[in-house]
Amino acid sequence: MGQLKTPAEINAMRPAGKFIASVLVSLRDYAKAGVSLRDLDAHAHALIDAAGAHSVYLGYHPSFGAIPYPGVLCTSVNDAALHGLPSDYVLVDGDVLSVDFAAQVQGWVADSAITFQVGTPTAAATKLIEATEKALAAGIAAARPGNRMGDISAAIGAVGRAAGYGINADFGGHGVGRTMHEDPHVPNLGRAGTGQKLKPGLVIAIEPWFMAGGDEYVIDPDGWTIRTADGSIAAHAEHTIAITKDGPIVLTARDS
Ligand code: MF3
Ligand code: CO
Numbered sequence: 377m378g379q380l381k382t383p384a385e386i387n388a389m390r391p392a393g394k395f396i397a398s399v400l401v402s403l404r405d406y407a408k409a410g411v412s413l414r415d416l417d418a419h420a421h422a423l424i425d426a427a428g429a430h431s432v433y434l435g436y437h438p439s440f441g442a443i444p445y446p447g448v449l450c451t452s453v454n455d456a457a458l459h460g461l462p463s464d465y466v467l468v469d470g471d472v473l474s475v476d477f478a479a480q481v482q483g484w485v486a487d488s489a490i491t492f493q494v495g496t497p498t499a500a501a502t503k504l505i506e507a508t509e510k511a512l513a514a515g516i517a518a519a520r521p522g523n524r525m526g527d528i529s530a531a532i533g534a535v536g537r538a539a540g541y542g543i544n545a546d547f548g549g550h551g552v553g554r555t556m557h558e559d560p561h562v563p564n565l566g567r568a569g570t571g572q573k574l575k576p577g578l579v580i581a582i583e584p585w586f587m588a589g590g591d592e593y594v595i596d597p598d599g600w601t602i603r604t605a606d607g608s609i610a611a612h613a614e615h616t617i618a619i620t621k622d623g624p625i626v627l628t629a630r631d632s
Contacts, residue, residue, distance in 0.1 A: 379553065380577030385484075386618040386625065389579065392429075392481035393616055393627030396488045399423050399477055401630055403449070409469045409495050417447040417462035420477060424448060430480040432556045442599040450476035450489075457585050457593060457610030458547055458602040469495035472505075474585075474612040478556050485556050487581045488628035489614035501609055504541065504588050508611040511535035511564075511584040515549075516617055519582065519624040523574050529566025532584045536564070542587030547602065549582045552616050576621045583614035 381389070399420055406419050424431055437444040445461075452460030452474040453467070460474070467473065471494040478487035491505050514531040529548075536543045549562030560572060564584050587593070589608030596603065604610050618625045 379558075380575060381553065381579050381618065382577065383620070386577070386579065386620065388482065389484040389486065389618065389627055392479070392484045392486035393629070395427055395429055395481045396477055396479060396486040396616070396628050397630045399479075400475060400488060400490050401632065403475050403477070404490065404492055407467060407473055407475070407492070407494055409467050412464055412466045413451040413453070413460070413462040414464055416451055416475070417449050421448050424479055427481065432478050432480050432485055440599045442597065445600070448477070448479070450474070452476070452601070452610070452612065454609050455603045455607050456601050457587065457604060458612060459600040461598060461600055467494045470498065472501045472609045472611065474610070476612065476614065480554075483554060485552055485554065486616040486628050487552055487556055487614060488616060489583060489612050491611040491613060500588060501611070503539070504586060504609060505611045507535060507539040507541060508584050508586050508613040511586070512582060512613040512615060515582040515584065516615065516624050516626060519574060519580070519617055519619050521574055521576050521619060521621055524569060525560065525562065525571030525574065526566040527568050528582060529563045529571070530568040532582070533565040536584065536586045539586075542589050542591045542604065542608070544587070544591050544593055546593070547585070549580055549614070552579050552581050574619050576619055578619045579616065579627075580619075581614055581616045583612065585610060585612040
């Protein structure tokens, strides 16, 4: 398992969590029809610079990426579920936008994502987004000492399956610390009572992503953008949380 954090280290991660939350709220306000994904990225970049924070996305280059990551945000629209690159695409009324953002503040990283609708909401997208948020909440509620990793995964999967949504176990959550991606992996499907024991000091990102249609996804030629295979819409919700002896602390909690 990734290195366990002391209570003092968990406290030291709070500014990163607060910063990530504040940027996501600002981006949600900023994202209107007529705004491009690149505008959103530039807005976040300016907030990073103003805060003296450090992007952990820009230049990140895992083997699957055709190019190093070109922005500070992931912006995934409609059938894009994860890792959408900030492009010249201009948002239109009715778009379903997922924004995923991580950065390092005072040496510690936090990672969080929200999905929302641009302009006029639709019932279908509202229901999908609510299920994703409900799954995140269920996963967080299961993140307590005495439980196992499979309890988090099972809680997430149960919400998605009950709502009839597509779920793919690839690209789940992960440990978070001084870097964005640490052990352990936090799958979005699993069996309760299985997997490693959850211990105080474990800091993880929990990140359900559901598809309105089936379980399959496709990857764009850029190697980054994950889309639903059937063209249905997708939604993603993520928080970075710390497991303490008293239960989970949501480091990236937003006021709204
Ligand atoms: N923040 C994403 C996650 O939740 C990963 C983004 S990959 C990047 O794990 F290259 F865009 F940084
Ligand atoms: Co993440």
